Every structure is written in structure tokens, then in C-alpha cells.
Amino acid sequence: MSEMFCFQCEQTANGTGCKYAGVCGKSAATSNAQDELTCALIALANAANKAGRSKKTDSLIVDGLFMTVTNVNFDTTRINQFKDEAIAEKNRLAEEIPVPAAKSLFDGDKDIVSLRSTLLFGMRGMAAYAHHAGVLGLFDDEVNAWFYKGLPALLTEHSVDEWLSLLMEFGQVNLKCMALLDKANTGTYGTPEPTKVTCNIEKGPFIVVSGHDLHDLYEILEQTKDKGVNIYTHGEMLPAHAYPELKKFPHLKGNFGTAWQNQQKEFDNIPAPILFTTNCLMPPKRSYADRVFTTSVVGYPGIAHVKVDSNGKKDFTDIINKALELGGYAEDRHMSGINGGDTLTTGFGRGAVLSAADKIIEAVKTGALRHIFLVGGCDGARPGRNYYTEFVKQTPKDTAVLTLACGKFRFNDLDLGEIGGLPRVMDMGQCNDAYSAIEVAVALAKAFDCGVNDLPLTLVLSWYEQKAVCILLTLLSLGIKNIYLGPTLPAFISDNVLNLLIEKFSIKPISTPEADLKAILG
Structure with missing residues (x-):
């Protein structure tokens, strides 16, 4: 049995680390591929520091780090393909720069490993925010440039005080990244307004959109206009109902279910497709695996993936057709939150x-x-x-x-x-x-x-x-x-x-x- 080591999330096995399979559902092969991808990104950052960074290296680093966040991508093949692309770009810039061994990330003095891991996991989180802002056309050069400092720093010797200084510097840069994303979301979709959202589901065809990416939700709302298909948010997509440019769509009806970890129960035999736009994907059960779609950096083996075309657009026709085929519920369905309430305010x-x-x-x-x-x-x-x-x-x-x-x-x-x-x-x-x-x-x-x-x-x-x-x-x-x-x-x-x-x-x-x-x- 192949081994892995992962302790980046809260539910890690025994509170110490997953060794044979992730509690999240990822295999040892996937976990190891994510570590190898991380090391390829470190090498790419080193190469770009020597030969010059570009929009391509920025994109590879941001999306590559996002791909290693928990519950994002379970597809070992896609992760390895992305790693190979990062290494190819590294070789184009500076072939002589080596790719560090994956084990180097978590080897050494446990306090140094702790500080190193804290910085790595923080950068993975910031990459997710930078990705979302970039989808809406906003970038911050200081934010992107910091990855080229932070990634090489992971495998460089530092005192504890120097590590702490790096972490605090990173925290300030991440504040700028969060401000950038806030500007991207509000600048595109307006300032959120207090809005009541129903948990109930109307009869007829519908699509559930999960994750965080407001642009994906907007595109699917545009493509389902006048199609007789209602749209429901799930999990972290709930706050989308408060944005004026999203709530203006009358077929954005409400919110389906509760938090991400309940999806295997709540999606069981659901008569509708689900689109996962970012993290929070769990291994789908047989009863609904045929109606799960992923997009962007999200992936799962055997699950349909919606890609971006050469013009930067996504075609959601297959999801729409699946919604019409499944038909939704025959009658309106009363649903509620964990405590029994059927209305949420955001x-x-x-x-x-x-x-x-x-x-x-x-x-x-x-x-x-x-x-x-x-x-x-x-x-x-x-x-x-x-x-x-x-x-x-x-x-x-x-x-x-x-x-x-x-x-x-x-x-x-x-x-x-x-x-x-x-x-x-x-x-x-x-x-x-x-x-x-x-x-x-x-x-x-x-x-x-x-x-x-x-x-x-x-x-x-x-x-x-x-x-x-x-x-x-x-x-x-x-x-x-x-x-x-x-x-x-x-x-x-x-x-x-x-x-x-x-x-x-x-x-x-x-x-x-x-x-x-x-x-x-x-």
C-alpha cells in the first residue's frame, strides 16, 4: 500500500496526519502528486526569479497552488499534467534549476516544518483568492510577486524569528489580495444588500451551483434564461443572492441544502445536476455521480469537466440538458436548515x-x-x-x-x-x-x-x-x-x-x- 503524508486540514486522521488515504477522500497517489506539483511550482518560481516572470508563470503558480487546496482536485492524472506543464515552463526559463523532492516539504525539525507548512498552506489559500479575482480581470502585481518570494523561502534556512517575520509579511500581502477580490466582486456584481433566501425548492428542472466563483454562477444564469431551469446555490455560494447583478435573475430561486460536508446525504438521488466551481467537492456517491460537473481547477476522476474555450467562455449546455432530462422534483419541496428554519438572510x-x-x-x-x-x-x-x-x-x-x-x-x-x-x-x-x-x-x-x-x-x-x-x-x-x-x-x-x-x-x-x-x- 502506497503511503502519503498530509496534515493540511482540520479533519486529518488521528489529529496528526493522513498516511494511507485522505480523510477528505483523496488517494495516496493524488496526495503525492499534489506535493510533487508544489515542488514543481517552487522550481518554477526559482526559474522565473532568474529569467523573468510572466502572465503564464503567474497563472501556473496561482492555479497550481489552488489545485492543492483540500477538496478541490482528486484527479491524479490532471494534477500530473499540470505539474508537467509547470516543469516544462521551468525548463524553458532555466533548465538547470532542479525540482526539489516532495519529501523535503515535511522533513526536518518539527518546528521548522510547522512554520514552513503554515506559510505553504497560507499561500495555497491566497492563491484561491487571487484566482477568483483574476477570473474577474483584476490582478495585483505585489500579490502575484510575493509567490516568487514565498515559494523559494519554503526550502531556505531561516531562524524562527525570520519565519515569523515572513508569516506576518505574508499576512499583510494577503490582506491586499482579499481587498482585490472584494473590489472584483463588488465592482462586477454590485454591493451586497441584505436579502432573504428560501431553502425550499420549486418543482421542475433545476441546477445546484456550489463553490465560490460568482462568475461561473453569472454565466450559468445567463445561459439558463428562458430555458425553464431554476438555479439554486449551495454552501459558500449562498451570499451570491445578495449581489444586485445576480439577484436580478428571477430564476435564481434559493439555496439548496446546508454546508459542504453534508452533500453526500443531501445530494443522494437528487433529480438535478450539481456544478462545483471551486473547493468543497466530496467524492460523489453512485446515486448522483452521473450528474456532478466540475470546472476550473476542480476535478474528480470520471466526472464531467466544463472547460474554458479560446474566448474565455464556458458552455454549460450539457448541464442544462441534464437538468431538463432529470426534471427536478414533481412537486414543490419544503426543506430547511440544520435547526429547522427555512429562510436564510445574507x-x-x-x-x-x-x-x-x-x-x-x-x-x-x-x-x-x-x-x-x-x-x-x-x-x-x-x-x-x-x-x-x-x-x-x-x-x-x-x-x-x-x-x-x-x-x-x-x-x-x-x-x-x-x-x-x-x-x-x-x-x-x-x-x-x-x-x-x-x-x-x-x-x-x-x-x-x-x-x-x-x-x-x-x-x-x-x-x-x-x-x-x-x-x-x-x-x-x-x-x-x-x-x-x-x-x-x-x-x-x-x-x-x-x-x-x-x-x-x-x-x-x-x-x-x-x-x-x-x-x-x-
Whole structure:
């Protein structure tokens, strides 16, 4: 049996690392191919530093790193083809530069491996954001250039202080990348508006669109106009309903299901096709594998893949025909979130929240709003994530909860009432929208003439994959302290590195909702 080593996600086997197959479903061959691709990208960065980078090298590095994020690509053949393309470009630029051995990524002193892995996984997350912005035509030269610094740094000797400095520098660059993506999304589709979204499904043909890529959703909405096919979002695509240029399509009907880790149950025998535009793909069950489609860097062996043509367009005809063939449900179907609610509200990005800043500031000053919690991040299957549901349920009525990313599906169908005319639970969007939360915190700190750490604001985060890593590094680079992190701490963080983060940033592992709320509120 071939072996692998992967500890980049939260659900890793035994909390230490997957050795024979990924808990995510990837094979040892796929995992090893992803490590080899990473090393090919390191060599390509070195070659480009010597001979000059280009749009092609930028694209190979960004898409190649994104392809190695958890639950993105399970297709070993495609990963190897991409690796070969990266090596060919490396050879064209500087043939003499070697491709490092894959084992070098995770060999050596465990604290150095920990720091190296943290930087690698952070760059994988930033690559995802850079990819999304690039699809919409926006690029940042400083962001792209940093990959050519960060990748070679992985296999260069550094002191612990130098590693920490690199991680903080990366966090600042990732902030620019998140700002770039925010500009790309809002500039293309408008500023998100608070919007109610149904969980119910109308009878007739429909398509479910999962992932994060708003451009793919827009294209499929355009191509299904007047076709009698409704469109439903899934998982992290839920916030798309809040964008004016997307919500104007009357056949964008609602949201199907809950968070990504429930898809094998929720998609069982679904009478409709599903398009996966980015990560969050799980190995499809037989009952619906024939109706799953992937696109972009996503892939799974034997699953239909929608490609981009020479003009940069995607043809979704096969998905549309599959929807018409399957026919959808014969009658309207009532569905709900985890807690039984059938309506979700999204669209509380920084535009919506800051437009109500005067109300929020006044409520804080008068004591009507005692505390704000940001409870957000990735969801996952590991036991213990119900902590976030219970935490939100137990927050006092004079507190508000901002949320983002798919972790919100643990509680976003709860009706916890209002405070100051705003719902107590406000969905700020995808994990991609963490920039909105940062901007809100900075704006409130400015209004109160204090630092972010002095605000009545606490971050309670759940992590799963590599985009959570890059967001956390950005928050730490901004000096934000006392972040509660769970449900388990990253396996790639060694004890010494954890102690360093606790000492410098007061990172706090979650305990129980009751104990943590008491510690926060006193």
C-alpha cells in the first residue's frame, strides 16, 4: 500500500496526519502528486526569479497552488499534467534549476516544518483568492510577486524569528489580495444588500451551483434564461443572492441544502445536476455521480469537466440538458436548515453594516449593544463543531453576531430577534468576504478612537482548510489578539509554535460555550 503524508486540514486522521488515504477522500497517489506539483511550482518560481516572470508563470503558480487546496482536485492524472506543464515552463526559463523532492516539504525539525507548512498552506489559500479575482480581470502585481518570494523561502534556512517575520509579511500581502477580490466582486456584481433566501425548492428542472466563483454562477444564469431551469446555490455560494447583478435573475430561486460536508446525504438521488466551481467537492456517491460537473481547477476522476474555450467562455449546455432530462422534483419541496428554519438572510457585508454604523455606535455607547461576536469560518464533519451552534444560541440578547463562510450553516437559520433594528445574526458572506469584517472592525475602532483589540468585539473562528490559514495570518499580522480558535488546533502547528502564537497573539483554543462566553463577557 502506497503511503502519503498530509496534515493540511482540520479533519486529518488521528489529529496528526493522513498516511494511507485522505480523510477528505483523496488517494495516496493524488496526495503525492499534489506535493510533487508544489515542488514543481517552487522550481518554477526559482526559474522565473532568474529569467523573468510572466502572465503564464503567474497563472501556473496561482492555479497550481489552488489545485492543492483540500477538496478541490482528486484527479491524479490532471494534477500530473499540470505539474508537467509547470516543469516544462521551468525548463524553458532555466533548465538547470532542479525540482526539489516532495519529501523535503515535511522533513526536518518539527518546528521548522510547522512554520514552513503554515506559510505553504497560507499561500495555497491566497492563491484561491487571487484566482477568483483574476477570473474577474483584476490582478495585483505585489500579490502575484510575493509567490516568487514565498515559494523559494519554503526550502531556505531561516531562524524562527525570520519565519515569523515572513508569516506576518505574508499576512499583510494577503490582506491586499482579499481587498482585490472584494473590489472584483463588488465592482462586477454590485454591493451586497441584505436579502432573504428560501431553502425550499420549486418543482421542475433545476441546477445546484456550489463553490465560490460568482462568475461561473453569472454565466450559468445567463445561459439558463428562458430555458425553464431554476438555479439554486449551495454552501459558500449562498451570499451570491445578495449581489444586485445576480439577484436580478428571477430564476435564481434559493439555496439548496446546508454546508459542504453534508452533500453526500443531501445530494443522494437528487433529480438535478450539481456544478462545483471551486473547493468543497466530496467524492460523489453512485446515486448522483452521473450528474456532478466540475470546472476550473476542480476535478474528480470520471466526472464531467466544463472547460474554458479560446474566448474565455464556458458552455454549460450539457448541464442544462441534464437538468431538463432529470426534471427536478414533481412537486414543490419544503426543506430547511440544520435547526429547522427555512429562510436564510445574507448580504450584511461592510456596505450594509457600515451604513448602519451610527446605530451600532449609539447602541454600544448607550449599553444597548454590549458586545459583538464574529463567529465564522469553515464548517466540517469532525465532532465538536456543534460548539458554534450552542455558542450563538447562548449569546445574550444585548449582543450581536457577525458571521461569514460556511460555518454559519450551524446557526444561520435561527431567529434570534433584532437589536437596534438589525438582526442579531448578520451573514457577511463567503470566507472570501473576510475583508468586509476587517474593514468593519477598523471603522468601528476609528469611530471609538481606539485599537481593534479595545473594541467590545471577539473573534470566534472555526477552521478547516487553507483559506482559513491565510485569513488567520492576516488577522495576526494586523495585531488582532485573543482569537478563539477551534474545534481543534491545526495538526501542523507544533507545540513550540503554538506556544509562540499564544505568547505573541494570545490565541485561545475553544473550550465550552458557557466557559468561553463567561471569559469574554465577565
